[in-house]
Amino acid sequence: MRKLYCTLTALLLSLLLSGCGAPSVPQPETLTVACTTCPVYLLAQAVSEGVDTVEPVLVVDQQLSCLHDYTLTMGDMKTIEGSSLLAINGAGMEEFLEDVLERRTYLDCSQGLDLLWNEEEEENDPHFWLDPSCAAQMAENLARGLGEADPDHADTFTANAEAVSLRLNDLQQELKEALSALPCRQLITFHDGFSYFARAFDLEIAASVEEEEGSEASARRITELVALIDQYHIPAVFTETNGPDSTAKALAQERDIRVGTLNMGMSSDSLPEGLTGLEAYEWVIRSDVNAILEAYA
Ligand SMILES: [Zn+2]
Known part of the structure; x- marks a missing residue:
């Protein structure tokens, strides 16, 4: 069913494009990375810098402070269905995406993180992106996932993630000092x-x-x-x-x-x-x- 949907979408897109008179020059295959949250999206941009064939897209971009109680929209579904790779925050942040996560593989940015436990909610605390050292680990996870999907650029992703890690380490030290x-x-x-x-x-x-x-x-x-x-x-x-x-x-x-x-950096409207x-x-x-x-x- 999903295959059929994708085929139909592709057909519709090509019809639209030809309708606009766009030239049919063959493009290198683009790896579209659907990122559920804004921090995952920003880090995916950083890790894929310099690789034009990787295109991170942000799934949830609403004016909200965080994603609790969020409900998936048709537009979000389309973004996800149209992507080659789905990257999530993980640790329970994507409760609204449970059905999708059951039936498709995804890149979990929470891998390898030292998670905090929320006693009141009796679950892992998913807000780790606000710790720069955790964001560095997220970048490393993204580099690994992107490298598996696009092995030709794996070295670039790894080098980018390492640069991110160094920058974030400096940032944390500088701000710790300021505080x-x-x-x-x-x-x-x-x-x-x-x-x-x-x-x-x-x-x-x-x-x-x-x-x-x-x-x-x-x-x-x-x-x-x-x-x-x-x-x-x-x-x-x-x-x-x-x-x-x-x-x-x-x-x-x-x-x-x-x-x-x-x-929280959860929506693009909250960024300059x-x-x-x-x-x-x-x-x-x-x-x-x-x-x-x-x-x-
Ligand atoms: Zn929250």
């Missing part, structure tokens, strides 16, 4: 997506506001959060790009503290225009560290 004099190392974030980020930069998550996906905190929870703010002298609470902010604002008003915004690949990934991590430095200054 070293922080007066408070406790963070209150909106959703519990920053444990790896905290691990990478010697910070601690005092609490996350959200009790259920997308929900704001209850009155009882607000009392608990205010107590934490007092206990650790926390100078700011954080919302997320594309996330709700009413609880954070209420907390900030209650204790006259600041509201900062963290970015024109920035791609490793530069875009680095920008996300840098902007999060800067948000903390500014809010805690």
Whole structure:
């Protein structure tokens, strides 16, 4: 059935192209890599740099802070069906893709990672891309998967992944240093997506506001959060790009503290225009560290 669908799609495409009067010059075969998340997409761009026959495409690109409760759209399905390779974040981030993952092979970027366990959810924490050293491992996984799909360019993918790893190691050291004099190392974030980020930069998550996906905190929870703010002298609470902010604002008003915004880097609209690949990934991590430095200054 899928074969038939692909054949029909190809037929339709060729009809469309010939209709536009495009010349039928034979092109080298393109390896389309469907990347489920924006970080996977940016790292796939970095790893395939210089190889024109590899084309990473982003599957989920909506204005959201994270992918919990996401529902697959027809457009997402088309992107996936039209790809030669499917690259996922893994560790449970792609719950919305379960059916697809059961029936097709895919490249899992979480391979070999030292995953954190989320006690409350009783599952692995999938937000590892916010730790630069984990992103380096993701790049290595991508290089290996791309190399299997396109052995002619395997050496380039490996060299690119190694360059990514070096850059990210430098980035982590630089930002760790920038954060070293922080007066408070406790963070209150909106959703519990920053444990790896905290691990990478010697910070601690005092609490996350959200009790259920997308929900704001209850009155009882607000009392608990205010107590934490007092206990650790926390100078700011954080919302997320594309996330709700009413609880954070209420907390900030209650204790006259600041509201900062963290970015999960999960949507292209949360990135500066024109920035791609490793530069875009680095920008996300840098902007999060800067948000903390500014809010805690
Ligand atoms: Zn999340």
